[in-house]
Amino acid sequence: METLLPKFDSVFSIDCVIFGFDDGELKILLIERNKEPFKDWWALPGYIVEQNESIDHAAERILYELTGLRDIYMDQFYTFGDVNRHPQGRVITVAYYAMIRLNGSKELKPVSNYASKAVWISVNDHPKLAFDHEKIFSRGFEKIRNKISYQPIAFELLPEKFTLTQLQQLYEVILSKKLDKRNFRKKMLNYGILKELDEKQKGVSYRAAKLYKFDKKKYSKLFQKELTFGK
Amino acid sequence: METLLPKFDSVFSIDCVIFGFDDGELKILLIERNKEPFKDWWALPGYIVEQNESIDHAAERILYELTGLRDIYMDQFYTFGDVNRHPQGRVITVAYYAMIRLNGSKELKPVSNYASKAVWISVNDHPKLAFDHEKIFSRGFEKIRNKISYQPIAFELLPEKFTLTQLQQLYEVILSKKLDKRNFRKKMLNYGILKELDEKQKGVSYRAAKLYKFDKKKYSKLFQKELTFGK
DNA sequence: TTACTTAGTGTAGAATATACACCTTATATT
DNA sequence: AATATAAGGTGTATATTCTACACTAAGTAA
Known part of the structure; x- marks a missing residue:
């Protein structure tokens, strides 16, 4: 030493x-x-x-x-x-x-x-x-x-293809609180930055969930508008 | 090393x-x-x-x-x-x-x-x-x-006593856009962080406006809650 | 076939944001 | 005193967003 x-x-x-x-x-x-x-x-x-x-x-x-x-x-x-x-x-x-x-x-x-x-x-x-x-x-x-x-940066942490439940879990651990499933999905899908794939989760012992991809192009359109105070 | x-x-x-x-x-x-x-x-x-x-x-x-x-x-x-x-x-x-x-x-x-x-x-x-x-x-x-x-930091820039119009002008120059007078006032007063004073503007050649003070105590209560995603 | 586990979905009420125009009040001018 | 001027101050209806909430559907495992 x-x-x-x-x-x-x-x-x-x-x-x-x-x-x-x-x-x-x-x-x-x-x-x-x-x-x-x-x-x-x-x-x-x-x-x-x-x-x-x-x-x-x-x-x-x-x-x-x-x-x-x-x-x-x-x-x-x-x-x-x-x-x-x-x-x-x-x-x-x-x-x-x-x-x-x-x-x-x-x-x-x-x-x-x-x-x-x-x-x-x-x-x-x-x-x-x-x-x-x-x-x-x-x-x-x-x-x-x-x-x-205010920016869905969470996508960086997920695999390329992910389920909405995985996305929600990630939000939950980052925010340290439970979120409502329906409201969460509504909001995320409304952003229009998710692309639904023709594919499902594999290897799970229950109903497989749809996979989604993050749509980078739409993302940049949406979130490069700056935050605003409103009129 | x-x-x-x-x-x-x-x-x-x-x-x-x-x-x-x-x-x-x-x-x-x-x-x-x-x-x-x-x-x-x-x-x-x-x-x-x-x-x-x-x-x-x-x-x-x-x-x-x-x-x-x-x-x-x-x-x-x-x-x-x-x-x-x-x-x-x-x-x-x-x-x-x-x-x-x-x-x-x-x-x-x-x-x-x-x-x-x-x-x-x-x-x-x-x-x-x-x-x-x-x-x-x-x-x-x-x-x-x-x-x-998301935080009314603008108060730092104003004199201790100010009118709502001054506050709005400041928001307007920082955001580089016009804001609606009624909506602005509604929103600001709703925050509950302004104290209306028994005093009016002086030295203006038109109707004098009421003066307000920033209420620091209420401010910290309100804005120390972190931003949330909602439930 | 049945039990289990997660996926997936809609609606009603509350709260918030937006759009919009006129009368009031104080001062300055004649 | 009357009038002109300039900003102060106010309400409502509509649209949008947020929140709360519970059941059926689909797939797997036993």
Whole structure:
């Protein structure tokens, strides 16, 4: 174990709150640190922004290194800049969230040099986190909870083909409350951004549900109109 | 990697989009730079974050240095981290917005070392800005436009006592559209966050309007309920 | 065939949003 | 005093959206 705390100037880092949905549960990707400080603690995946990369690029890189996934929608949500948030010096971190499809089990890549492992852990049952990562996580969760209320971002978390019940379950875990089935379906179908497929769920031991696809074109038409106060 | 975090020649800065409302116009506070790069250009007020201050503190400090105002509500809205956004090196900037009351003319303090003057300029008619400040400004404007649709933040911009017409004008300039007088009043009064005063406007050459005050207590009760999707 | 489990559907009432025009009141002018 | 001017202030009918609520249909497993 190292004891000497090095001195350094200000550093930028990125931390990622990466959400996945599987088996009715909302999960986040956590790593186990293999370095001081907070060695052996769980933490959000994150790393230093390199000198010649944009912060968006850094976020994508970190996601890629951990999951092998590219071209995932990521959004910056807050920057944490308290003086003492990192015990070794001044580190300001820009937090991003991402939402990715976990089709069954999505294997995680062996992780580079700063983590011994990376796992998907249920948001409702996650361990204590290093640094101020609990704060970052909560804020990220809050962010998607708010966002889902006015933009159906939830599709990012579902497989390409999904049932309305799966969609509703996802809303329910993000919002932490039960929704009415009929009202939910009415509202979703009314948006006109779902395409009904000629296909049904397979491998279930009860009546199979219709599958739907998300219609990206209609989505952008609908939701790029800005929010309005009304006349 | 060892415990030593890499040392980069990176700098954090804060940039502020400071809104004011006066005489029916929405304004922002701009400075004229007296240093290279972008000497003599207009820019958003901003400065380097010091080693031992939080980013929130830095934002407040910058606002104070320019306006002499403290305890103003400021909110971080986005962090800009493109590699080449600053011609002299890597500068990542955290952008904040603030809204302040301009009662008639609010005099600005003589500005410290990085600006020759600071002035209020109408948002609809502002000069070209240095760095990527146009992008920062637009994003900040967008932010308050969205926010005002679900939280009546506009009160920050008005004098303590105001008329409903003033409030409506402010909404109109932020949203860039005309609103219906009766519907606007109905909605605002329904929120229950306005206190009608026993006082009228003075110094106008027509029928004076009733003055209202913003009721902070009722506001927090009402708007701390989070946004919901409904049942 | 029966039991089980989830899929799928409609309607009525409440609340909210929208469209729309005229009289009132205070001041300034003659 | 009378008149002109300019903004203040108000109500109602219609459309739209939100909410609450319960049963039948379809497929699978025993």
